[in-house]
Amino acid sequence: MPSTARTVRAQAPAVKVLPEPEGLPEPLPEPAVGDLRLENVLAALSDPLRLLIVRKLLLESEQFDHTCGWFGLDRPKSSLTHHFKALREAGVTRQRQYGLERRSQVRVTDLNARFPGLLDLVAAWTPPDGT
Amino acid sequence: MPSTARTVRAQAPAVKVLPEPEGLPEPLPEPAVGDLRLENVLAALSDPLRLLIVRKLLLESEQFDHTCGWFGLDRPKSSLTHHFKALREAGVTRQRQYGLERRSQVRVTDLNARFPGLLDLVAAWTPPDGT
Protein backbone atom coordinates (compact mmCIF):
# COMPACT_ATOMS: atom_id res chain seq x y z
CA MET A 1 0.00 0.00 0.00
CA PRO A 2 2.91 2.38 0.37
CA SER A 3 3.41 1.62 -3.28
CA THR A 4 -0.13 2.72 -3.91
CA ALA A 5 0.58 6.00 -2.20
CA ARG A 6 3.42 6.52 -4.59
CA THR A 7 1.18 5.72 -7.51
CA VAL A 8 -1.48 8.18 -6.48
CA ARG A 9 1.16 10.77 -5.79
CA ALA A 10 2.00 10.55 -9.48
CA GLN A 11 -1.66 11.23 -10.17
CA ALA A 12 -1.43 14.38 -8.06
CA PRO A 13 1.63 16.10 -9.51
CA ALA A 14 4.59 16.64 -7.19
CA VAL A 15 4.33 20.32 -7.99
CA LYS A 16 2.01 20.67 -5.05
CA VAL A 17 3.92 22.11 -2.11
CA LEU A 18 0.88 23.55 -0.37
CA PRO A 19 0.19 26.71 -2.44
CA GLU A 20 -2.87 24.86 -3.76
CA PRO A 21 -2.10 24.36 -7.45
CA GLU A 22 -5.71 24.71 -8.56
CA GLY A 23 -6.07 21.09 -9.62
CA LEU A 24 -7.12 19.78 -6.22
CA PRO A 25 -10.54 18.40 -5.42
CA GLU A 26 -12.65 20.57 -3.19
CA PRO A 27 -12.13 19.94 0.53
CA LEU A 28 -14.94 18.17 2.33
CA PRO A 29 -17.16 20.33 4.53
CA GLU A 30 -15.09 21.87 7.32
CA PRO A 31 -15.37 24.78 9.74
CA ALA A 32 -13.93 28.08 8.51
CA VAL A 33 -10.87 29.45 10.23
CA GLY A 34 -12.91 31.99 12.14
CA ASP A 35 -15.29 29.28 13.32
CA LEU A 36 -12.62 27.13 14.91
CA ARG A 37 -13.45 26.61 18.57
CA LEU A 38 -10.79 25.74 21.08
CA GLU A 39 -13.08 23.41 22.99
CA ASN A 40 -13.85 21.41 19.84
CA VAL A 41 -10.23 21.18 18.80
CA LEU A 42 -9.18 20.07 22.26
CA ALA A 43 -11.95 17.48 22.34
CA ALA A 44 -10.79 16.11 19.00
CA LEU A 45 -7.23 15.94 20.27
CA SER A 46 -8.13 14.35 23.59
CA ASP A 47 -8.25 10.91 22.02
CA PRO A 48 -4.90 9.06 21.93
CA LEU A 49 -5.56 7.55 18.52
CA ARG A 50 -6.37 10.91 16.97
CA LEU A 51 -3.42 12.46 18.74
CA LEU A 52 -1.29 9.78 17.12
CA ILE A 53 -2.75 10.51 13.71
CA VAL A 54 -2.16 14.24 13.90
CA ARG A 55 1.31 13.81 15.32
CA LYS A 56 2.28 11.42 12.55
CA LEU A 57 0.98 13.84 9.96
CA LEU A 58 2.94 16.66 11.54
CA LEU A 59 6.21 14.85 11.99
CA GLU A 60 6.42 12.71 8.92
CA SER A 61 4.71 14.79 6.27
CA GLU A 62 2.83 17.91 6.89
CA GLN A 63 3.23 18.88 3.28
CA PHE A 64 1.17 16.11 1.73
CA ASP A 65 -2.13 14.59 2.45
CA HIS A 66 -2.52 10.90 3.12
CA THR A 67 -5.12 8.19 3.01
CA CYS A 68 -6.05 6.54 6.26
CA GLY A 69 -4.33 3.35 5.16
CA TRP A 70 -1.02 5.18 5.15
CA PHE A 71 -0.97 5.38 8.93
CA GLY A 72 -0.69 1.67 9.51
CA LEU A 73 -3.16 1.58 12.37
CA ASP A 74 -4.50 -1.83 13.29
CA ARG A 75 -8.08 -0.87 13.85
CA PRO A 76 -11.18 -1.67 11.84
CA LYS A 77 -11.54 0.62 8.88
CA SER A 78 -14.86 1.91 10.11
CA SER A 79 -13.22 3.08 13.30
CA LEU A 80 -10.62 4.97 11.35
CA THR A 81 -13.23 6.66 9.20
CA HIS A 82 -14.96 7.76 12.37
CA HIS A 83 -11.84 9.35 13.83
CA PHE A 84 -10.84 11.07 10.62
CA LYS A 85 -14.29 12.55 10.39
CA ALA A 86 -14.07 13.78 13.96
CA LEU A 87 -10.76 15.48 13.23
CA ARG A 88 -12.12 17.14 10.12
CA GLU A 89 -15.33 18.35 11.75
CA ALA A 90 -13.35 19.89 14.58
CA GLY A 91 -11.21 21.70 12.04
CA VAL A 92 -7.97 19.92 12.83
CA THR A 93 -7.57 18.28 9.45
CA ARG A 94 -8.65 18.95 5.89
CA GLN A 95 -9.90 16.10 3.75
CA ARG A 96 -10.07 15.92 -0.02
CA GLN A 97 -11.71 13.30 -2.15
CA TYR A 98 -9.29 11.82 -4.68
CA GLY A 99 -11.44 9.50 -6.70
CA LEU A 100 -12.67 7.00 -4.19
CA GLU A 101 -10.17 7.73 -1.48
CA ARG A 102 -10.14 10.50 1.04
CA ARG A 103 -6.89 12.08 2.08
CA SER A 104 -6.12 14.10 5.16
CA GLN A 105 -3.70 16.82 6.05
CA VAL A 106 -3.35 18.98 9.12
CA ARG A 107 -4.59 22.55 8.78
CA VAL A 108 -1.27 23.84 10.01
CA THR A 109 -1.68 27.42 8.89
CA ASP A 110 -5.17 27.80 10.26
CA LEU A 111 -4.37 26.18 13.58
CA ASN A 112 -1.20 28.15 14.11
CA ALA A 113 -3.10 31.33 13.38
CA ARG A 114 -5.88 30.61 15.83
CA PHE A 115 -4.13 28.53 18.48
CA PRO A 116 -0.42 29.22 18.31
CA GLY A 117 1.68 26.59 20.03
CA LEU A 118 -0.98 23.94 20.11
CA LEU A 119 0.49 21.87 17.31
CA ASP A 120 3.88 21.99 18.99
CA LEU A 121 2.35 20.23 21.96
CA VAL A 122 0.90 17.57 19.70
CA ALA A 123 4.22 17.09 17.97
CA ALA A 124 5.96 16.71 21.32
CA TRP A 125 3.45 14.19 22.57
CA THR A 126 4.42 10.56 23.08
CA PRO A 127 1.98 7.67 23.02
CA PRO A 128 1.12 5.92 26.32
CA ASP A 129 2.91 2.71 25.36
CA GLY A 130 3.68 0.76 22.21
CA THR A 131 0.59 1.76 20.30
CA MET B 1 -22.91 35.75 47.03
CA PRO B 2 -20.13 38.08 45.94
CA SER B 3 -20.26 39.46 49.44
CA THR B 4 -19.70 35.97 50.72
CA ALA B 5 -16.61 35.72 48.58
CA ARG B 6 -15.28 38.81 50.24
CA THR B 7 -15.96 37.29 53.62
CA VAL B 8 -14.00 34.17 52.81
CA ARG B 9 -11.09 36.23 51.55
CA ALA B 10 -10.90 37.91 54.93
CA GLN B 11 -10.89 34.51 56.58
CA ALA B 12 -7.78 33.48 54.60
CA PRO B 13 -5.22 36.18 55.41
CA ALA B 14 -3.84 38.17 52.51
CA VAL B 15 -0.36 37.11 53.55
CA LYS B 16 -0.50 34.04 51.36
CA VAL B 17 1.13 34.78 47.99
CA LEU B 18 1.88 31.24 46.77
CA PRO B 19 5.32 30.46 48.25
CA GLU B 20 3.50 27.85 50.30
CA PRO B 21 3.78 29.28 53.80
CA GLU B 22 3.82 25.85 55.41
CA GLY B 23 0.45 26.30 57.00
CA LEU B 24 -1.51 25.04 54.04
CA PRO B 25 -3.64 21.91 54.11
CA GLU B 26 -2.36 19.03 52.02
CA PRO B 27 -3.56 19.05 48.43
CA LEU B 28 -6.17 16.49 47.51
CA PRO B 29 -4.96 13.49 45.48
CA GLU B 30 -3.60 14.65 42.13
CA PRO B 31 -1.33 13.29 39.41
CA ALA B 32 2.36 14.07 39.79
CA VAL B 33 3.97 16.41 37.28
CA GLY B 34 5.61 13.57 35.45
CA ASP B 35 2.31 11.72 35.21
CA LEU B 36 0.48 14.52 33.46
CA ARG B 37 -0.92 13.24 30.17
CA LEU B 38 -1.69 15.60 27.35
CA GLU B 39 -4.78 13.64 26.32
CA ASN B 40 -6.22 13.88 29.83
CA VAL B 41 -5.50 17.58 30.15
CA LEU B 42 -7.04 18.29 26.77
CA ALA B 43 -10.09 16.24 27.66
CA ALA B 44 -10.50 18.21 30.87
CA LEU B 45 -10.21 21.46 28.95
CA SER B 46 -12.56 20.43 26.17
CA ASP B 47 -15.58 21.41 28.23
CA PRO B 48 -16.66 25.06 27.93
CA LEU B 49 -17.55 25.35 31.59
CA ARG B 50 -14.20 24.02 32.72
CA LEU B 51 -12.47 26.21 30.20
CA LEU B 52 -14.28 29.14 31.73
CA ILE B 53 -13.21 28.14 35.21
CA VAL B 54 -9.56 27.79 34.34
CA ARG B 55 -9.53 30.98 32.33
CA LYS B 56 -11.10 32.91 35.17
CA LEU B 57 -8.54 31.54 37.56
CA LEU B 58 -5.73 32.49 35.22
CA LEU B 59 -6.91 35.98 34.38
CA GLU B 60 -8.36 37.20 37.60
CA SER B 61 -6.23 35.53 40.24
CA GLU B 62 -3.72 32.88 39.61
CA GLN B 63 -2.09 33.69 42.90
CA PHE B 64 -4.91 32.62 45.16
CA ASP B 65 -7.07 29.62 45.33
CA HIS B 66 -10.82 29.99 45.33
CA THR B 67 -13.90 28.16 46.37
CA CYS B 68 -16.30 27.14 43.64
CA GLY B 69 -18.79 29.72 44.79
CA TRP B 70 -16.35 32.46 43.87
CA PHE B 71 -16.86 31.83 40.17
CA GLY B 72 -20.46 32.92 40.08
CA LEU B 73 -21.61 30.06 37.86
CA ASP B 74 -25.33 29.48 37.75
CA ARG B 75 -25.24 25.73 37.84
CA PRO B 76 -26.27 23.30 40.55
CA LYS B 77 -23.57 22.93 43.15
CA SER B 78 -23.24 19.22 42.48
CA SER B 79 -22.39 19.95 38.86
CA LEU B 80 -19.67 22.32 39.92
CA THR B 81 -18.16 19.79 42.28
CA HIS B 82 -18.08 17.32 39.41
CA HIS B 83 -16.19 19.68 37.12
CA PHE B 84 -13.71 20.76 39.75
CA LYS B 85 -12.97 17.14 40.46
CA ALA B 86 -12.43 16.47 36.75
CA LEU B 87 -9.97 19.34 36.54
CA ARG B 88 -8.07 18.15 39.57
CA GLU B 89 -7.87 14.52 38.46
CA ALA B 90 -6.53 15.59 35.08
CA GLY B 91 -3.88 17.63 36.82
CA VAL B 92 -5.07 21.03 35.69
CA THR B 93 -5.90 22.36 39.12
CA ARG B 94 -4.80 21.74 42.68
CA GLN B 95 -7.39 21.59 45.44
CA ARG B 96 -6.90 22.07 49.14
CA GLN B 97 -9.33 21.49 51.94
CA TYR B 98 -9.79 24.59 54.10
CA GLY B 99 -12.05 23.43 56.85
CA LEU B 100 -15.20 22.48 55.05
CA GLU B 101 -14.48 24.20 51.80
CA ARG B 102 -12.29 23.13 48.94
CA ARG B 103 -10.32 25.72 47.05
CA SER B 104 -8.82 25.45 43.61
CA GLN B 105 -5.87 26.98 41.85
CA VAL B 106 -4.33 26.28 38.46
CA ARG B 107 -1.08 24.30 38.51
CA VAL B 108 0.59 26.97 36.43
CA THR B 109 4.17 25.93 37.03
CA ASP B 110 3.55 22.26 36.35
CA LEU B 111 1.50 22.87 33.24
CA ASN B 112 3.94 25.35 31.78
CA ALA B 113 6.74 22.89 32.37
CA ARG B 114 5.02 19.99 30.69
CA PHE B 115 2.86 21.75 28.08
CA PRO B 116 4.30 25.18 27.39
CA GLY B 117 1.87 27.52 25.71
CA LEU B 118 -1.23 25.59 26.61
CA LEU B 119 -2.36 27.94 29.34
CA ASP B 120 -1.88 30.88 27.00
CA LEU B 121 -4.48 29.35 24.71
CA VAL B 122 -6.87 28.97 27.61
CA ALA B 123 -6.30 32.55 28.69
CA ALA B 124 -6.97 33.78 25.16
CA TRP B 125 -10.14 31.74 24.83
CA THR B 126 -13.51 33.46 24.72
CA PRO B 127 -16.79 31.83 25.71
CA PRO B 128 -19.29 30.89 22.96
CA ASP B 129 -21.81 33.54 24.03
CA GLY B 130 -22.84 35.30 27.19
CA THR B 131 -22.14 32.42 29.52
Next chain:
DNA sequence: TCCGCTGTACGACTTCGATCGTACAGGATG
Protein backbone atom coordinates in the same frame (compact mmCIF):
# COMPACT_ATOMS: atom_id res chain seq x y z
C1' DT C 1 -28.88 26.87 70.69
C1' DC C 2 -31.42 27.17 66.51
C1' DC C 3 -31.52 28.56 61.89
C1' DG C 4 -29.58 29.70 57.50
C1' DC C 5 -26.00 29.45 54.19
C1' DT C 6 -22.29 27.40 51.48
C1' DG C 7 -20.31 23.56 49.66
C1' DT C 8 -19.52 18.37 49.22
C1' DA C 9 -21.17 13.22 48.71
C1' DC C 10 -23.89 10.07 46.58
C1' DG C 11 -26.82 8.21 43.23
C1' DA C 12 -29.92 8.25 39.02
C1' DC C 13 -30.74 9.68 34.51
C1' DT C 14 -29.46 10.84 29.87
C1' DT C 15 -26.77 12.05 26.18
C1' DC C 16 -22.68 11.54 23.49
C1' DG C 17 -18.90 9.24 21.60
C1' DA C 18 -15.82 5.12 20.83
C1' DT C 19 -15.91 0.66 18.84
C1' DC C 20 -17.01 -2.49 15.50
C1' DG C 21 -19.69 -5.66 11.99
C1' DT C 22 -21.58 -5.59 7.83
C1' DA C 23 -22.76 -3.88 3.35
C1' DC C 24 -21.48 -1.19 -0.51
C1' DA C 25 -18.58 1.69 -4.05
C1' DG C 26 -15.15 1.45 -7.42
C1' DG C 27 -10.50 1.05 -9.36
C1' DA C 28 -6.76 -2.77 -10.41
C1' DT C 29 -5.60 -7.07 -12.21
C1' DG C 30 -5.93 -11.18 -14.70
Next chain:
DNA sequence: CATCCTGTACGATCGAAGTCGTACAGCGGA
Protein backbone atom coordinates in the same frame (compact mmCIF):
# COMPACT_ATOMS: atom_id res chain seq x y z
C1' DC D 1 -16.12 -9.75 -17.04
C1' DA D 2 -15.01 -11.82 -12.52
C1' DT D 3 -12.26 -11.23 -8.58
C1' DC D 4 -9.71 -8.84 -5.14
C1' DC D 5 -8.63 -5.07 -2.44
C1' DT D 6 -8.98 -0.53 -0.22
C1' DG D 7 -11.83 2.61 1.85
C1' DT D 8 -16.49 4.69 3.04
C1' DA D 9 -21.61 4.45 4.81
C1' DC D 10 -24.74 2.89 7.96
C1' DG D 11 -26.40 1.06 12.12
C1' DA D 12 -26.06 -1.30 16.72
C1' DT D 13 -23.94 -1.60 21.09
C1' DC D 14 -21.67 -0.27 25.15
C1' DG D 15 -19.35 2.57 28.38
C1' DA D 16 -18.04 7.12 29.96
C1' DA D 17 -19.20 11.61 31.17
C1' DG D 18 -22.40 15.72 31.86
C1' DT D 19 -26.43 17.05 34.49
C1' DC D 20 -28.94 17.40 38.39
C1' DG D 21 -31.82 16.28 42.90
C1' DT D 22 -31.35 15.21 47.38
C1' DA D 23 -29.07 14.50 51.67
C1' DC D 24 -25.49 15.81 54.72
C1' DA D 25 -21.48 18.48 56.99
C1' DG D 26 -20.24 22.45 59.48
C1' DC D 27 -19.37 27.55 60.27
C1' DG D 28 -21.74 32.17 61.30
C1' DG D 29 -25.20 35.02 63.12
C1' DA D 30 -29.29 36.17 65.91
